[in-house]
Amino acid sequence: MAILIDKSTRVLIQGITGNVGNFQTKVMKDYGTQIVAGITPGKGGTTTHGIPVYNFVAEAVADHKIDAAFGFVPGRFTKDAAFEVLEAGIPFVVITTESVPSKDMIQIIHFAAQKGARVIGPDTAGVISPGKSKLGVHPNRMFMEGNVGVISKSGALSYEVGKNLTENGVGQSTVVGIGGGPFWGLTQTAVLKMFEEDPETKAVVMLGEVGGTMELEAAEYIKHHVTKPVVALIVGRHAPEGAQMGHAGAIIEGNVGTAASKIRALEEAGVRIAYRPAEIPQIIKSLGVL
């Protein structure tokens, strides 16, 4: 087991013939991800890397059972692409696009809730259940199968931590990139709940950052509902107030969203705090839960 995706997950790729989409499709397929169909309007009837390409999602779902959709779609088309897969009944959608307008993202999250579907993103590197399946753009060698669940707002930071865990022999059950905001499909709290319920996951690593209050809500949830050990790394301790630190959601507004406030709340909830990636495998090993 793992959360969100495993070996049996059948995947649809939107934007499968674009440069980046096509390259990453091959990488995912080679990793073992079951990619059963792709979408590029106008290229229906062709194949790429042995995967059939369709014009419309409705045609793809008529031919295949599909569990998840992964999109390489520019911001201006993201809402349309996401609505199309949600309308077709696909229950899990990964939105990698960085520049989705807030209004569109709000509507995507709302429509997904109506359809009982899960969305992660926007601005996410995706999800990887190491050794099983990958719906993302993670460098393969930085991850290995195991029992630590990882939740991250940042793609590159999850690679950094994955690399440190893997090189120290600590494998991961699933690594979930929830994205850089400013609005989120799955939140840290929603993913914490999944890891808590996943028998394969023995400990959780949460990688957070400055801006907003999501980590405070996660701390509150951990305090009352999470029995598994949680280790957190919060970046942006030296970020200046009022500056946008790359991610749309990473901005300290007044005294809201500081790293210090998040670290304090997480510590009070019993979370172990790491200040650099290399400390994370050491802390996890010291917990004796693996």
Added chain:
Amino acid sequence: MRLLEFQAKQLFGEYGIPIPRGILITSVDDASRAEAPAVLKAQVIVGGRGKAGGIRLVRTAEEVINGVQDLLQMSIKGYPISALLAEEPIQIKHEYYLSVLYDKKTNAPMIMASAAGGVDIEQVSRENPEKIIRSNIDSFIGLQKYTPRYMAAKLGIGDMDGFIDIVGKLYDILLECDATLVEINPLVETEHGLLALDAKIVLDDRAEFRHEERFARIRQEQRDLNKKPKTEAERLANERNITYVPLEGNIAMIADGAGTGMLTLDLIQDEGGGAANFCEMGGLANTQIMFDAMEVVLANPKAKVLLITLIGGLTRMDEIAEGIAQYIRVHGRMVPMVVRMCGTQEEVGRATLHDIGIEPFEDLVKTVQAAVSLARTV
């Protein structure tokens, strides 16, 4: 993008939201166009201008001219005042707060209102949270009249129809203009009904493709008025669309992700160094973006060492190494350089760097330590 007050009020005017009569003044020569008495309001992009002396009531023609002269020589929080809005003074019976925005907790549009208007709403939220009424709107059903009607009743607003009308128009602006915040603080009750005494609008930069003309016009107006001196690095960053935050230290930094960028910044400070900036290239960078980012951060004269931390997923290290090599071919080695490189296509990337005499690190902390110790010696 945050609009200046007069730009936000122009948009209010287009939507038929009542605003005071006013004119824009950009020079002392313009001052004669303002009728006394008037309220002169500095057009700056930062909050708290009232407390900083940026709003002045002037009663006579002479006071108008003196006020304009004074204000146009002032700065607020580093922003020189280059334009004033001169408005008719309004007899205020009561001040309210009203805004529409997207609520991060519920992922839905939200109406926020309070009878405690005219003051910092975040302060009200901290000290008297019960004085703020919030109401979420279903994105698909949209705003129905009962929501503002209920709010008006709770706030004790006499002009209920006027309030319902204004809330509806703010909601229209949120959706039709792709705003992320539309705020009136204060919304004032007068003899003749409700009026937006102030206006704040933030437009969603990610939706610019739907409003290219409006964005271009607003940006041009702000460029003409907002003469806060920009550094060469800031100007370049703007032009090349590179994320760049200037800081006080001497280690220029570039990362290929926001999270690792913030981590790099934290590590620099933890190791006793000082970052000259924060710069990250997003999750999908390439040769050109790498080249541009180097030009931006090294345009800062404070930069004495360059630290580049890379861990590529979507971003390919072969392309990034080519960007670094191109920069050195064009500009030479401006400052000592420390590079950490791993991830997608790293073998090719590392070989490219090796050929130009850079031996990339693998360990992040060791890379940062190397940069910090170099920065001590320069």
